Amino acid sequence: MEPLRWRLMALLPLVASFLLFYFNYYFKSSASECSLLPHNHYWIVSKRIVTPKGIISGAVEVNGGNIISVVKEDDWRGNARSKSVLDYGEAVVMPGLIDVHAHLDDPGRTDWEGFPSGTRAAAAGGITTLIDMPLNSFPSTVSEETFKLKLNAAEGRIYVNVGFWGGLVPENAFNASALEGLLRAGVLGLKSFMCPSGINDFPMTNASHIKEGLSSLAKYKRPLLVHAEIPQEPEDYVKGESGADDVRSYSTYLKTRPASWEEAAIRELLAVTIDTRSGGSAEGAHLHVVHLSDARSSLNLIKEAKKRGDSITVETCPHYLAFSAEEIQNGDTRFKCSPPIRDAANKKQLWEALLDGHIDMLSSDHSPSVPELKLFDDGDFLRAWGGISSLQFVLPVTWSFGRNYGVTLEQLVSWWSEKPAKLAGQDLKGAIAPGYHADIVVWDPEEEFDVNDNHPIYLKHPSISAYMGSRLSGKVLATFVTGNLVYEDGKHAPAACGVPILAR
Numbered sequence: 101m102e103p104l105r106w107r108l109m110a111l112l113p114l115v116a117s118f119l120l121f122y123f124n125y126y127f128k129s130s131a132s133e134c135s136l137l138p139h140n141h142y143w144i145v146s147k148r149i150v151t152p153k154g155i156i157s158g159a160v161e162v163n164g165g166n167i168i169s170v171v172k173e174d175d176w177r178g179n180a181r182s183k184s185v186l187d188y189g190e191a192v193v194m195p196g197l198i199d200v201h202a203h204l205d206d207p208g209r210t211d212w213e214g215f216p217s218g219t220r221a222a223a224a225g226g227i228t229t230l231i232d233m234p235l236n237s238f239p240s241t242v243s244e245e246t247f248k249l250k251l252n253a254a255e256g257r258i259y260v261n262v263g264f265w266g267g268l269v270p271e272n273a274f275n276a277s278a279l280e281g282l283l284r285a286g287v288l289g290l291k292s293f294m295c296p297s298g299i300n301d302f303p304m305t306n307a308s309h310i311k312e313g314l315s316s317l318a319k320y321k322r323p324l325l326v327h328a329e330i331p332q333e334p335e336d337y338v339k340g341e342s343g344a345d346d347v348r349s350y351s352t353y354l355k356t357r358p359a360s361w362e363e364a365a366i367r368e369l370l371a372v373t374i375d376t377r378s379g380g381s382a383e384g385a386h387l388h389v390v391h392l393s394d395a396r397s398s399l400n401l402i403k404e405a406k407k408r409g410d411s412i413t414v415e416t417c418p419h420y421l422a423f424s425a426e427e428i429q430n431g432d433t434r435f436k437c438s439p440p441i442r443d444a445a446n447k448k449q450l451w452e453a454l455l456d457g458h459i460d461m462l463s464s465d466h467s468p469s470v471p472e473l474k475l476f477d478d479g480d481f482l483r484a485w486g487g488i489s490s491l492q493f494v495l496p497v498t499w500s501f502g503r504n505y506g507v508t509l510e511q512l513v514s515w516w517s518e519k520p521a522k523l524a525g526q527d528l529k530g531a532i533a534p535g536y537h538a539d540i541v542v543w544d545p546e547e548e549f550d551v552n553d554n555h556p557i558y559l560k561h562p563s564i565s566a567y568m569g570s571r572l573s574g575k576v577l578a579t580f581v582t583g584n585l586v587y588e589d590g591k592h593a594p595a596a597c598g599v600p601i602l603a604r
């Protein structure tokens with residue numbers, strides 16, 4: 101008997117560690133600080149669930165961070181009184197937004213934004229995934245080493261999931277092993293500028309750098325995102341009225357960056373995207389034009405390239421769809437960005453192109469700075485920092501302004517979730533369907549609110565947001581990130597449980 105007892109005693113540590121593991125697991129999944137919900141198996145019920153098969157009244161079953169079933173009301177056998185049923189009534193349930201273009205400026209310029217404030221604002225805005233740009237942080241993310249610094253900065257500080265673009269710069273463009281090191285480390289693709297970026301350690305690239313970058317990207321089947329503006333000859337810098345520039349006037353700034361800058365860049369890019377066609381030397385690579393502002397000749401060039409079979413997509417941003425040059429007040433440098441916001445007729449054409457599918461998707465291009473760099477005292481459009489602060493409001497902005505054009509909920513999902521998921525290589529994101537990640541936004545399209553000091557704004561510097569003072573419709577009620585209820589009714593889950601998204 102004795103030896104058996106000893107043998108059982110030897111098992112004790114094993115049993116203890118099993119109990120500890122079970123307790124931890126149970127504790128983590130039931131009362132976790134990651135979620136405002138006490139359980140991880142639940143049903144989201146609503147009369148307006150936007151699915152790839154249309155808008156249904158029914159329930160989305162979530163378990164362990166994934167959507168495991170989506171059922172219509174008539175087929176739903178769930179217990180309506182159960183605590184694990186979240187009934188949102190008439191509110192819209194759709195995939196969380198995927199913002200493929202945001203500058204969170206971390207590490208190095210956390211006084212501009214930073215991962216914690218940026219991702220809390222994202223959560224409050226229904227954005228469940230964002231892809232951080234490689235510049236405006238310091239250092240810029242242009243090598244495996246600097247990417248490690250980025251990942252360290254994100255650890256334990258992100259409230260939604262965050263992926264990363266790496267930078268294509270002259271220093272790494274002809275160095276295939278450096279570029280591949282960065283790609284292997286997990287950046288989802290690369291980003292480059294064809295004009296000065298305003299950031300010293302992020303110099304601009306030309307068409308030959310871009311051609312080289314595309315050939316490395318082809319192997320990994322990842323995209324290159326390009327800021328497409330090339331500065332043109334000085335004769336394009338038209339002087340303001342009466343020969344003297346009025347630096348406080350928006351039109352002065354607009355004239356310094358005409359549509360011909362975008363057109364010239366896109367023309368050069370299209371000479372390179374030929375290689376991305378099937379059978380071409382860079383087949384597998386993809387080119388994505390960020391923040392298109394010119395809805396005329398630049399867009400026509402992109403349409404032609406698509407017709408030829410080049411692998412190319414294009415995004416525009418809510419600020420180009422919400423504002424027009426004519427409305428921007430003297431000295432209001434919150435509206436300065438590049439490429440610039442153009443005239444009202446151009447804005448209408450951007451909407452038309454989006455509705456016709458010629459513009460593929462939307463992104464925020466959230467690019468804040470400290471308020472001092474906006475030079476509000478002088479209102480000098482030529483010297484102020486360029487970049488629009490918008491992250492928390494992109495959904496209501498798209499909806500509020502899009503309603504005049506008859507935008508549908510399905511279109512919102514296509515522009516903000518489906519197409520961005522595809523660009524970022526996220527096959528299990530961007531739809532409310534079984535097997536997909538439970539990244540979900542619940543919002544009320546009818547509810548209006550004023551963006552002012554009484555409204556909770558989670559961005560680091562609310563005062564620089566171009567949307568301060570606007571009245572918007574479409575209030576975000578709840579945001580789920582891989583099953584965690586990270587935001588509801590003005591409240592965030594206490595812990596930052598977002599995860600970095602790495603390409604594999």
Ligand SMILES: NC(=O)NC(NC(N)=O)C(=O)[O-]
Nearest residue numbers: 203297298437438467486487
């Ligand atoms: N350094 C920047 O953040 N630049 C950004 N600035 C804008 N859009 O005005 C951008 O994306 O080009």
Ligand SMILES: [Zn+2]
Nearest residue numbers: 327390391438
């Ligand atoms: Zn840009």
Ligand SMILES: [Zn+2]
Nearest residue numbers: 201233465467
């Ligand atoms: Zn940007």
